Amino acid sequence: MEVAEMFFLSDLKRQCGSFLANYVDCENVVDLLLTARLFTIPRLEHHCVEFLAKNIEEMVKSDKFKYLVLNDAQNIQSRQETDSIDIIDEMRYVLRTTNLNSLASIHEAEHQLECLDAFLEELNLEA
Helix, strand or coil: CHHHHHCCCHHHHHHHHHHHHCCCCCCCHHHHHHHHHHCCCHHHHHHHHHHHHHCHHHHCCCHHHHHHHHHHHHHHCCCCCCCCCHHHHHHHHHHHHCCCCCHHHHHHHHHHHHHHHHHHHHCCCCC
């Protein structure tokens, strides 16, 4: 991706992102999300956010995820106080809009949102 970025090969960069999206797991999702942000690969970033949202119960146990949330929270200090934490907003959006086609999926999304809120409380963050 670094070479693709250096030589402005956006198609190659997108292909690298698509390839990496096939290998997202709980161990590497934060690293891949940060890579997607660094190289501006929106599809890979969105895929990682969806993965985080769907696996929130596991991710709240991860130090890397905690680092990501705290880092995003720290970034808002240099902006308006009314800003919210980027990764949290993105995950909430995914949970509120994706696959809500049954009562069970709606309850699961509500549970995942509650888990995310409890995690933020644990970190003493409002978002």
